[in-house]
Amino acid sequence: MKENVTPTMVFILLLFLNIRLLNGESPPGKPVIFKCRSPEKETFTCWWKPGTNGGLPTNYTLTYYKEGENIIYECPDYNTSGPNSCYFNKKYTSIWTLYVIRVNATNNMGSNASDPRLVDVAYIVEPNPPQNITLEIKRPENRKPYLWIKWFPPALVDITSGWLILQYEVRLRPENAAEWEVHFSGQQKYFKILSLYPGQKYFVQVRCKPDHGFWSKWSPETSIDIPSDFKMSDTTVWIFVAILFAVLCLIMVWAVALKSYSMMTCIFPPVPGPKIKGFDTHLLERGKTEELLGAFGCQDFPPTSDSEDLLVEFLEVDDSEDQQLMPAFSKEYPGQAVKSQHLDLDNDSGHGSCDSPSFLSEKCGGPWANPPTFHTPEVIKKLESLEANITCTWDSQAKSTKDKILYFHANGFRSSTWPLPQPTQHNPRSPYHSIAEVSKLAKGPKAALDTVIHKASKDALQSSKTTETGGEERAMEQMEVVRFPPKTEQDTAWVLPQENAPFISAKPLDYVEIHKVNRDGALSLTPKQKDSTEQVEKPRAPEIIKEYAKVARVTENNILVLMPDPRGQNIALFEESAKEALLSLQQNQAEKNMAYFTVTPNNFRLQQDGLGYLDPASFMSSFRG
């Protein structure tokens, strides 16, 4: 039984406690001191927030002790600052001394103490707002009017002794605006506002702050009405200026309109177009060369009985940039089998095209023989367009038109042929090597090749014009035109280039016969010697093979100076160096190894400039003569 008694007693006790709790009575909640402030660094006040009072009347006491002392004091004044506050007057306030303050809440059930709060009066200064704010509109003479704001420091703060230093801030807004315009005023107790909207009502407020303390609250609003004539003098001046400016603009426009034309010509002088005296552009458009040349005073040039069986091919050199060449040709070739181009008489630029039989054959051989071989890394990009170009040209050739001038895109040609000789050769640029390769590879279209070669051999052309596009192209062009003997076997013919390739030209001087000069001034040259065929069959005889590259110049004796194909020399060069080096070397060597040829039937002078162009004007004069 006794064991039952103790738990029962506990239970009853707990019941009583719970009953009392159920009545809502409990010790008070923990108060919190939330703010301590000093308005002038001489007194201070602390406010606390009571916790729950536990349903019973709760008594709050504030106790504190100072730094360095062991005495606990109680709040001297609970009333001055309102409920739940403690006011320390000057007597109880020590500056630069740490106060440790606590609030105790006590009721019948128990007590509860707040956390201690550390207060150093020097750092909790928050003054009252400034007082006696005055607003005034001042209008000094000859100056802009302004709003003058003046105020006084709060009452309790001692500024004069230097105990506190205050800084001020002003803000104002028009009546219907929501945003305040804030200005910092420093330690001065006045402020000047210059930019105001006339005819409106403005509200102004001021606040202050000690140099190491908190900002005060804003003072109550003071208002002022801005008179309507507050200040327009500036704007009237601007209006006058604007009107004047507008009038001036109108006058200028009118003057310009009257003399627009003369002014335009003065400012933008017209660019003169190209003109040739006595030249009728309409003649060109009509395309009748006889008339055209008649305008020049030329007669019988070019000979109209053009080669029935002469296929004139020549390489046109284009002066323009390489890039321009490429896209131009790629556009043209797909559509045109043969592109007849007039020599641009006004300038020397022509289109690059293959003109030599060797070129032709190479070109033809290339794409036909082995398209897959076109994988030179350098020219892969060009292959598609070039193949198209070459195919077109091939078609044209197959037609074997007489007076067709086959223009092969020099760039395309070269590019396409470059890859041909590829794998076995360091220098892919030798057309001869390419031809050899082609011959090996291309068993198929021999007939076509034969035709081409036949034609090429007939032509014996040689007015190759080197393009200026690049070393690569130049190399190709100067690459020699091999003259294929018409009756040699294909294999032999193919073999020839190979053998000829490596040889260094010790070219014998030989004569060249100009077979024909076509309409465009291209020279068709035939070699004098016909027995080159037999000689060709011998493995040697590099010297017999005449390699004619281009006309270098014409001497006074009407001797045509042709540049031999520096191919043989160049092969080594190709193998060794880049295009630019090739180019320079070729030029140098071409200069050095000039073959002097006398043109028998027609001794004429050919003027050749450094570009390798043939000037048709010189043709015509010599023909005439």
Added chain:
Amino acid sequence: MNGQGKGSLVMLLAMWSLLLWQDVAAQSNSTNETGYQISLPDLLDRAITLSHYIHTLSSDLYQEVETLLSQDTDFFAVYTTQCHTASISTPANKEQALKIQETLHSQDIDFFAVYTTQCHTASISTPANKEQALKIQVAPQIRNYGNSPVWTQLPSLQSSDGKESLNTFHHLCRCLRRDTHKAETFLRVLKSQVARHSNY
């Protein structure tokens, strides 16, 4: 302790300026005799500007220390221990402060301002330089002053116990902030009194 380096550097600079000022001010009490061009109010202005800046820096330093270290420091060690400058009697309220000129020599204020900055700057900036902390460079005028307080906290500042050194550092920051505030207030009061007296 980023604030430590920053604050201490500026305070070292300000300290030497204050020393310089103090040296000049002490001699210029009798302005007519020394022939110095700078008047006392101007000197006071300069001193006020410097002390204001020093106090701003030390206040920032203290704020940083508070936010970083308040959780770790011992309340009593930091807040109940007296600052070592407490032995220098300084005004505790406005009335006493206003009577500075009467009750204390103005040199006391100079001394206090300079010495405070010196000690605290030296203490805060030299955990590694023990000799400098112990041999505080005191201006001759100050050296002649009575009982100069002794700062005994360097060992605890340099102690291997992190908590103790932290507490000491916190305490020093608090003391520095207070003392610089005192110095600035005293200088301002002094300046207004000098200005007022010069007008009469």
